[in-house]
Amino acid sequence: MRRIALTAVSAALMLSAAACGSGSGSGSGKAATGGTLTLAPLVAAQPWDLADAGLGNNAQYYQPVYDSLFRLSPTAEVEPNLATKWSYDAARTVLTLTLRSGVKFTDGTALDAAAVKTNLLHTKGGTSEAAGQLAGISGVDVVSATEVKIRLSAPDPSLVPNLGNVAGMIASPKAIAAGTIKNTPVGSGPYSLDKSATTAGSTYTFVRNPGYWNKAAFPFDKIVLKPLTDPTAVLNALRSGQVNGALLASAKSITPAKSSGLTVTKFTSxxxxxxxxxxxxxxxxxxxxxxxxxxxxxxxxxxxxxxxxxxxxxxxxxxxxxxxxxxxxxxxxxxxxxxxxxxxxxxxxxxxxxxxxxxxxxxxxxxxxxxxxxxxxxxxxxxxxxxxxxxxxxxxxxxxxxxxxxxxxxxxxxxxxxxxxxxxxxxxxxxxxxxxxxxxxxxxxxxxxxxxxxxxxxxxxxxxxxxxxxxxxxxxxxxEAVYATTKGVTFTPQTFAAVPPIYNFKPAG
Missing domain, CATH: 3.10.105.10 (Dipeptide-binding Protein; Domain 3)
Structure with a gap:
């Protein structure tokens, strides 16, 4: 189910797992910096268009490609990311953002205030969970290339933290205008989709974006997403090293996971x-x-x-x-x-x-x-x-x-x-x-x-x-969620999240 919000059954009728190979992507279950991290979300991929984007388990599909305006710490505190400064007016109906300069999408388009405006209004016009989090936006004003004002019809107590999640992710306005964004994601994030190594519905491969501004926050050279919906299949994938991290949807998987030498972490989802x-x-x-x-x-x-x-x-x-x-x-x-x-x-x-x-x-x-x-x-x-x-x-x-x-x-x-x-x-x-x-x-x-x-x-x-x-x-x-990992990978649980975001994963040691 998608965790809604879904993670939607929003958030949980399907399953999330992570797999990692060596630097060569061998699938050995051992990871080193520059290796491969494979995640198997509980839910099937939605369209890449953020107007159709869900939350919860769905977020892992978007995180490699799309950077967000803010970053949420493991305790869900708002930190700078694409937006470096922010403030409200006295009525809390106008949010002013200062944007990081010099950021570009992988198609060469500049990530500026106009791009942020295009994205917020485009995502708001959708019908899925991310769109719902932007429902209070009444308009977006471009003040300069690095300053944007978001106008609200009424105060939104959760807008700023939500802009650190899928609702605040920014896609290429060129790809949005062309309509190609539904089938091919184009963002400014740490990775880009490798379509030659991607099979829709089973495997999604992301390789490094060489122009990303914050490479140190993402130690893996490659991210692979392999959706798995069967608890037995997930456990077997963990044991074999095909994946090295997974949400255990069935409590019955906990004991065999531990007996197989996996690390089992419990957290409030x-x-x-x-x-x-x-x-x-x-x-x-x-x-x-x-x-x-x-x-x-x-x-x-x-x-x-x-x-x-x-x-x-x-x-x-x-x-x-x-x-x-x-x-x-x-x-x-x-x-x-x-x-x-x-x-x-x-x-x-x-x-x-x-x-x-x-x-x-x-x-x-x-x-x-x-x-x-x-x-x-x-x-x-x-x-x-x-x-x-x-x-x-x-x-x-x-x-x-x-x-x-x-x-x-x-x-x-x-x-x-x-x-x-x-x-x-x-x-x-x-x-x-x-x-x-x-x-x-x-x-x-x-x-x-x-x-x-x-x-x-x-x-x-x-x-x-x-x-x-x-x-x-x-x-x-x-x-209370349970996430199992192999010896090659560690992660930090995320407050208010069904599964850890990709930036919370690190190679062990």
């Missing part, structure tokens, strides 16, 4: 998994339009047992979609829905569904068999009949975004509170595919947008409390 209720207005399944039914779903799930068994302890039970590290999170809300099938059945009866109802969900068993089994069994335990639609994994994300299913298992990214709101709460956000609207939700969002400090934090908590009470979703847990 910022994802929240569980059952996401897309049809809160009852457009597909009428019953879901009743808050009592949605609350019944929340009482149906034994979160602690799911974490213990399906996740083998990798997560912390929660009823909230907001990241535990963020200001919106309230630990007291986690006691709102205890595991109580009898209470769930009572609520269904009160809502007029004493015999339950039927619901169709997309199949995720090829990647998350334990989670799907838990979802189906515990829904059926309260009388809800579940039909599993056996769609291909490659169609999962597009089907959800098209509003085909009333609910599903899903993992979505939860970063800063405002990011979560932009990803899945607002009426027009990407992961609100059936465009649920609630006047109180809208009012709290509008108030939080313009507030700052403690006042804003309090509004985030009010919104979170309301969403839990209204049972907008049925979250299970805040995800």
């Amino acid at each position: 910022g994802d929240v998994e569980g059952v996401y209720i897309w049809d809160r207005a009852g457009k597909i399944v009428k019953a879901l339009g009743d808050v009592r039914v949605r609350q019944a779903l929340n009482y149906a799930f034994d979160r602690d047992t799911i974490v213990k068994t399906a996740k083998q302890g990798l997560g912390k039970a929660t009823t909230q979609i907001f990241n535990p590290a963020g200001a919106a999170f309230d630990s007291s809300l986690n006691s709102t829905y205890s595991y109580d099938p009898a209470k769930a059945k009572q609520l269904l009866a009160e809502a007029g569904y004493p015999n339950g109802f039927s619901v169709t969900v997309p199949d995720v068993s090829s990647v998350f068999p334990d989670q799907q089994a838990a979802m189906v069994q515990q829904l059926e335990d309260i009388g809800i009949k579940v039909k599993v639609d056996k769609i291909p994994v490659t169609q999962f994300i597009s089907a959800l975004l098209a509003g085909k299913y009333p609910l599903s298992y899903m993992t979505l990214a939860s970063f800063r509170p405002w990011d979560t709101i932009q990803i899945e709460v607002g009426k027009s956000t990407l992961w609100n595919p059936l465009h649920t609207e609630d006047s109180k939700v809208t009012d709290l969002i509008d108030k939080a947008r313009s507030a700052t400090g403690a006042t804003q934090d309090a509004l985030f908590k009010q919104l979170n409390t309301y969403l839990v009470d209204q049972a907008w979703n049925a979250p299970w847990d805040s995800v």
